Amino acid sequence: MYDILICVNMQAGDNKMIVEKILQKSGLKKTKGRVQILGLLVNANKPLSIEEIECLVGTDVHFVTLYRMLHQFAKSGIVYQTDLRKGKVHYELQKKHHHHIVCSICGVQEDVPMCMDALQASVASRSKKFNAIDNHVLEFFGVCKKCS
Amino acid sequence: MYDILICVNMQAGDNKMIVEKILQKSGLKKTKGRVQILGLLVNANKPLSIEEIECLVGTDVHFVTLYRMLHQFAKSGIVYQTDLRKGKVHYELQKKHHHHIVCSICGVQEDVPMCMDALQASVASRSKKFNAIDNHVLEFFGVCKKCS
DNA sequence: TTTAGTGCAAAATCTTTGCAGGGTA
DNA sequence: TACCCTGCAAAGATTTTGCACTAAA
Numbered sequence A, B: 001m002y003d004i005l006i007c008v009n010m011q012a013g014d015n016k017m018i019v020e021k022i023l024q025k026s027g028l029k030k031t032k033g034r035v036q037i038l039g040l041l042v043n044a045n046k047p048l049s050i051e052e053i054e055c056l057v058g059t060d061v062h063f064v065t066l067y068r069m070l071h072q073f074a075k076s077g078i079v080y081q082t083d084l085r086k087g088k089v090h091y092e093l094q095k096k097h098h099h100h101i102v103c104s105i106c107g108v109q110e111d112v113p114m115c116m117d118a119l120q121a122s123v124a125s126r127s128k129k130f131n132a133i134d135n136h137v138l139e140f141f142g143v144c145k146k147c148s
Numbered sequence C: 001t002t003t004a005g006t007g008c009a010a011a012a013t014c015t016t017t018g019c020a021g022g023g024t025a
Numbered sequence D: 001t002a003c004c005c006t007g008c009a010a011a012g013a014t015t016t017t018g019c020a021c022t023a024a025a
Helices: A012-026 A032-044 A050-057 A063-075 A117-125 B012-026 B032-044 B050-057 B063-075 B117-125
Strands: A079-083 A089-093 A099-103 A109-112 A130-144 B079-083 B089-093 B099-103 B109-112 B130-144
Touching: A012 A032, A032 A050, A032 A063, A032 A089, A050 A063, A050 A089, A063 A079, A063 A089, A099 B130, A117 A130, A117 B130, A130 B099, A130 B117, B012 B032, B032 B050, B032 B063, B032 B089, B050 B063, B050 B089, B063 B079, B063 B089, B117 B130
Parallel strands: A099 A130, B099 B130
Antiparallel strands: A079 A089, A099 A109, A130 B130, B079 B089, B099 B109
């Protein structure tokens, strides 16, 4: 988890600072590309697919670099990989753990602040093969108000 | 949901019957390939990736047919598409709704019979963009007893 | 200066499409 | 027979790798 959590009331321009802190903390070098991509993810506030990122960033970052960067970010725990049933992996900044509701028609997303951490222990206790559970994925699907 | 639900105490050999019923019910023609693939999924009792299915079935079914079949099955509600964070989509027979615990190391899976249907309504009620939620995905991750 | 990061080309994977022949109802 | 299903070939899309060059610390 990053300092972004305690910066909720910051101005938009301060995103640059957030990005720098994230990179600093992870020990990754601060390059133009990384700043740009992380900036996008900070602003996006929702999971982005590689395709979407590629589109937003234009030709500034080579797609090979993009793949390498996102792998690196995921490995460093900076971003989080989510599947939203669109056939493609999406990446999201690793903020406070939360979930999403996704519209099956237009794909619009909404954050669900609630979390099931408490549930994990109870599930683990009833498991035969597992002693503990350390993570989970939870996504909701429905039709949004606009589409219904 | 299929008759498989009320056949829990059947013998292994009866899988053939299950498969036939599924195909019959969905209006899909009964072909050698479909029977074979559905048979695999009935036996597997866990989500299988296309790669795994391809491996199990050998050269009997062309991979193009496999892709087409699984799309068709998913469209007809016979199978269900799951993401287990292995980078590839997995398909599972659409049985009673349930979830999985997946070992982050060896990939072994266990079913979690519990479900969050009740939760959906409460999440929906707190949502701004959605009136109702009609589905969800929930997967747990941990390290299994053997690996820990 | 040293090492991590990047771009480019090309390979490797994975998935989809068009079309002609074959099998099921 | 009529139409769905399959196999094959090939295209398309997505992701990864190797290598030389560049830039951050």
